[in-house]
Amino acid sequence: MINKIVLLVALILVYVSRNSSAVWASVGFGLIGYVFSDWLIPRVGDSFIKIGLFGKDLSKPGKPIIPETIGAVTATVYIFTMLFCIPFIFYKDMVVTTSGGGHRDISITENGTSNGSFFPHNKLSEFLSAVLCLQTTTMIGIADDLFDLRWRHKVFLPAIAAIPLLIVYYVDFGVTYVLVPNFLQKWVNGRTTVNLGSLYYVYMAAMSIFCPHSINILAGVNGLEVGESIVLGILAVFNDALYLLFGPEVSHESHKLSIIIIAPFIGVSYALWKWNRWPAKVFVGDTYCYFAGMVFAVVGILGHFSKTMLLIFVPQIINFLYSCPQLFHIVFCPRHRLPRFNEKDGLLYPSTADLVENPPKKFFIPILKLLGSLNLIRLEYVDNGKKDTIKSCTNMTLINLTLVWFGPMREDKLCNKILMINFIIGIIAILTRHLIGTLLFGTDNLRPITAF
């Protein structure tokens, strides 16, 4: 019943969008995507289990088996939604602006050569490259879920998916300089900008690698991957809304595109979250993590606010930096770093890495002890009277750190706490960026806010 009302609202939005903004069409399709995903997910679970795509939920009594890789369904619904969405997003351009087909209004350039139509082919290229990139990422995710690709193979694959984006960026904008903060300008001979040239493309490729993997490593609790993706989506839309309300006219197109890409993403993700939250009926798989991370990389790159986008990834960046000692095998990294489930009280406890059999690199022991004294990790020492040999340390993930700080708790409480922290840090990051933008660069692109 509720889903039928949602569908009705969606159809009204799509209809209304014809004469107003394409953003409403994408919100409408987001709702349609939500309803369809919500309908589809419970219906495909058995088929996934049948072909071996299932996993054990280790944090539940009896370790029940539930379908894995359901994120592939979500990603596919998203991509199909975006395909259906295209005619509505470009409705105005196709029907209103060009009176019924771009080909019919040929424009003549100054030197007399025909230069195509009034139809904004560059916007269409942007949109197609975004969908193409997300679909390639989804395929990489599915391959990983099916075949368990090795890290050294899969780590750089998202950059290949990003090629269409980088091409479109190159031909449409090609802006490769970055602003230099006031206090750093003396180091670069007083220049206010530095041209990074092709390094800027390396940076964007790196972003397309980082975002997917960063979501993938902050995972392991029912509902967390999807929840944080939704939080990131809301933060991004919040930032877009700030620009659309207070930002300069020239930035509006980018932020509209951002909402057009993110709104359907939030829709399908919310449906997935309903089935993945505690107690999970389905797992999302690597596919969803890659896909979700890439959504934000795409928006950041095509919207030219990749640096602002990285700001809302601060929790993921912190988690990545915090994980580095284990990711790069300076400290022993067990196969799983999920919190430990205690069947007796039903709570999650921080999991630990055994450092007796697998001692950490020598130079890192003092750092470990420092982290321990700062309460950024919990250490156990071998019981020989003096605290000199570390027996174990809690695994270095934000999830375990939350448990170290706030004590053992039930899985859903833990997930919600991390999501709340994520949201608060994100809001602070966005506001800080605009408030201190003036201090660092002498100007900010949201004038009315920084006018205070």
Next chain:
Amino acid sequence: MINKIVLLVALILVYVSRNSSAVWASVGFGLIGYVFSDWLIPRVGDSFIKIGLFGKDLSKPGKPIIPETIGAVTATVYIFTMLFCIPFIFYKDMVVTTSGGGHRDISITENGTSNGSFFPHNKLSEFLSAVLCLQTTTMIGIADDLFDLRWRHKVFLPAIAAIPLLIVYYVDFGVTYVLVPNFLQKWVNGRTTVNLGSLYYVYMAAMSIFCPHSINILAGVNGLEVGESIVLGILAVFNDALYLLFGPEVSHESHKLSIIIIAPFIGVSYALWKWNRWPAKVFVGDTYCYFAGMVFAVVGILGHFSKTMLLIFVPQIINFLYSCPQLFHIVFCPRHRLPRFNEKDGLLYPSTADLVENPPKKFFIPILKLLGSLNLIRLEYVDNGKKDTIKSCTNMTLINLTLVWFGPMREDKLCNKILMINFIIGIIAILTRHLIGTLLFGTDNLRPITAF
């Protein structure tokens, strides 16, 4: 060693293409795609078998198990190849024509508004929509191979994949009229063209549905799906070459795009064929059939020669029409219609449908008898002295018909014979189209040929 030489040639072609035609880059990438597929396919087989993607080769002694769905590897390599190919295809436009980035050369239109850059965004949209469509088709194929989708679900899915194509067609060309042959003009008040309007889009969507499925139903012999796809590719390139050599200048862009899309396809398909031909080491799966069929639909639609493209599909169309009685359950259709393998002599014999337990629809019995007397099917009658009750008929596929006509033969011989028939029919179709184009329409777009 040979592969290393091929790679070297490929790199030279890609390098040369910078100052000549993008077609050479795509041929180069086709060779790279060939080498990479050829390297990859034997290395992934075990992983596919491990996750349950394998099939029994029913036409071999002992019915060995070999990996299934390897076409997904081919399709993925193709898509990655195309992604890598983009910068080289648009190299001239990005670097030469626009002196280093489309954004730097803004053109001004007559009414004074800025109309974007000299960069051919419409060409980029075409290319991206093609890759997007093929990737969506591949995902549909993978879903079918993994989950064995029902016919009623999967039959229309390729049309969704074609949405980006239809959009690009709409905004770039929007031509929806068709020429009327001279002898039919009296039926339409003497008009030389008829505007099909939105029906033309229905026709293109139907083509995107027909091509993938038509390859899928002409299958079942080692190497046949891949072989016929390569034959179709060669025929399409032959047709393109005719246009590039003799056709009007205005058609050159379409036929270059056609070669750019098909050349890498032939490359990766040839690698797959090496492993799929008799005796097959791998099966290609539905994924490859869908993907291959869609390549031709894409080229036909974007190149505006969808009707010529359908001409080279004549064998597939004949196979489809011939199969209709069984596809629509007028005549009983067994689960498999593969030829029957005789272990004693190692030859394939036509397989049959038992019509005693599952009698055909009454009205069709005379037609069956007619087909039988025309040697278009082989009938067996119940042995009661008079030929009135049909006991069985050979299954209605081109494969079985070939065996009816030419007698039992070994699998590879059968495959080669069908491929040869396919090739000859295709060549005749293309030549006929240009030779009788003048008769039917009063003019043909290949003037020098029809001048005879």
